Amino acid sequence: MCYFDHQLWPCGWWRWGSFREQCNKEYRTGETCGLKLIYNTYLEPHPCSKCETMDKKARRIAKMSDDIARWRYEGNRIATIEKTQREIAELNDQIEQLWREHEKRKMSISY
Template sequence: MCFFDQTLYRCGDYKWGTFRQHCAKEYRTGETCGMKLVMNCNEDRSKNCRICDKIATKLSRRQKEVDRIKRWKSERNRKASIEASEDIISDLDREIYNLEEERLDRRNRL
């Protein structure tokens, strides 16, 4: 049970920080026992975690594609462009779903 710093993000996700102290179980220099305990918890509620940043980026890209489709529907002869954007939106929806599942798995894992 070695001690590490930990950073908590706005969404509740966390990141392990730097190593701080050995526990009584581990006597070898430079080695840890494998169990992590929190020594200092830095709450960084102003930042998003890595997964939340990816989700926000993909949501922004999705919104841009939706706006393009709305604009192209008023124009004529843009059927192929609209279909391509709809494919991009469905791919982005799938990626966003996978990222949200990953975030949920990280939150439930201990």
């Protein structure tokens, strides 16, 4: 039962921080017993890296959607529209994968 810092983001994402205190079960210097307890929790004010990545991809999708609407109005851009729609589908798949990883990490208890 060694103690570690704990970082927590507003979205629920977390990670173990640096080692703080050794428990009395482990007698070797610099070693830990393997059981992690929270010494102190630090609340991070900014979004986690996964949320930032998902936000960037969502902004890119919004831009592409605006471009598609403009190209449809202008006409003669069928191939460009199709290519952009495929890219939007790929970005949506990537966002979904990132979200699954994010939720899995939020619910896990080990790093």
